Amino acid sequence: xxxxxxxxxxxxxxxxxxxxxxxxxxxxxxxxxxxxxxxxxxxxxxxxxxxxxxxxxxxxxxxxxxxxxxxxxxxxxxxxxxxxxxxxxxxxxxxxxxxxxxxxxxxxxxxxxxxxxxxxxxxxxxxxxxxxxxxxxxxxxxxxxxxxxxxxxxxxxxxxxxxxxxxxxxxxxxxxxxxxxxxxxxxxxxxxxxxxxxxxxxxxxxxxxxxxxxxxxxxxxxxxxxxxxxxxxxxxxxxxxxxxxxxxxxx
Amino acid sequence: xxxxxxxxxxxxxxxxxxxxxxxxxxxxxxxxxxxxxxxxxxxxxxxxxxxxxxxxxxxxxxxxxxxxxxxxxxxxxxxxxxxxxxx
Numbered sequence: 001x002x003x004x005x006x007x008x009x010x011x012x013x014x015x016x017x018x019x020x021x022x023x024x025x026x027x028x029x030x031x032x033x034x035x036x037x038x039x040x041x042x043x044x045x046x047x048x049x050x051x052x053x054x055x056x057x058x059x060x061x062x063x064x065x066x067x068x069x070x071x072x073x074x075x076x077x078x079x080x081x082x083x084x085x086x087x088x089x090x091x092x093x094x095x096x097x098x099x100x101x102x103x104x105x106x107x108x109x110x111x112x113x114x115x116x117x118x119x120x121x122x123x124x125x126x127x128x129x130x131x132x133x134x135x136x137x138x139x140x141x142x143x144x145x146x147x148x149x150x151x152x153x154x155x156x157x158x159x160x161x162x163x164x165x166x167x168x169x170x171x172x173x174x175x176x177x178x179x180x181x182x183x184x185x186x187x188x189x190x191x192x193x194x195x196x197x198x199x200x201x202x203x204x205x206x207x208x209x210x211x212x213x214x215x216x217x218x219x220x221x222x223x224x225x226x227x228x229x230x231x232x233x234x235x236x237x238x239x240x241x242x243x244x245x246x247x248x249x250x251x
Numbered sequence: 252x253x254x255x256x257x258x259x260x261x262x263x264x265x266x267x268x269x270x271x272x273x274x275x276x277x278x279x280x281x282x283x284x285x286x287x288x289x290x291x292x293x294x295x296x297x298x299x300x301x302x303x304x305x306x307x308x309x310x311x312x313x314x315x316x317x318x319x320x321x322x323x324x325x326x327x328x329x330x331x332x333x334x335x336x337x338x
Binding site: 178 | 309310313316317319320321323324327328330331334
């Protein structure tokens with residue numbers, strides 16, 4: 001029969017060091033940063049007055065996507081200055097997610113918690129900084145004591161607002177990206193293992209059954225293409241919402 | 252748990268692993284119920300809104316993704332708990 005043994009979690013996530021302190025996940029994230037820099041440097045070298053072609057076309061599509069789909073609905077026209085930050089956030093997260101489905105590499109760099117944690121702490125520091133810069137010390141008052149609540153209820157509301165704004169936001173931002181990519185990675189491993197075990201099974205009856213997990217594997221791979229994009233989009237749009245909310249208090 | 256392990260003549264470590272595996276399954280299953288209903292309801296309503304007013308589709312879609320992101324976080328925390336106690 002089948003000897004299906006799921007490998008321990010460290011075996012599918014921890015990689016041999018290429019050299020001390022530098023492993024495959026670090027390599028993928030460095031490569032993601034370098035590829036993003038290369039794309040935009042090549043695009044910037046073309047003449048902006050002519051019709052865009054090649055890599056500049058790609059770069060302009062991404063910038064327009066950030067401006068039209070992420071900044072305009074959340075921060076409005078005054079948030080256009082945040083385009084460079086949100087653009088690099090989006091492109092970096094997307095290029096870290098995509099290796100999860102590229103054959104041979106098969107490892108999303110965001111499936112280790114370090115990168116999502118660092119990025120969301122960055123967003124956390126930035127939106128708090130923006131809040132203090134635009135509203136001064138009354139940022140704390142505006143965010144802890146939202147207007148339109150009956151007086152005595154502030155005993156309840158202020159702690160809840162404090163926890164949800166300053167503690168839960170970075171945590172949920174981290175866990176959302178990390179757990180989505182980890183779940184996708186584990187699903188891919190599960191169905192790849194199942195396919196391999198069924199193909200190598202002794203009995204002739206079990207071998208054709210391998211087609212079922214194989215189709216599931218292909219379906220999940222296609223699904224992961226969507227998830228990798230969607231998670232980068234959601235992380236960026238939430239960063240935009242948080243920064244926009246800190247810059248302009250509710251009335 | 253000790254008495255149960257003695258009764259069934261199994262190693263306490265094995266019994267502990269069994270309990271951890273089954274409670275991990277329960278934890279994820281329970282964590283998935285609420286967000287499952289929530290996301291279904293949210294997307295259903297958004298499709299309804301988009302069908303009624305196709306010109307507002309872009310705005311509805313952005314808000315829908317935001318809502319999904321917040322709702323989904325609960326299921327994902329359940330998944331992290333599953334990883335922590337199960338594997």
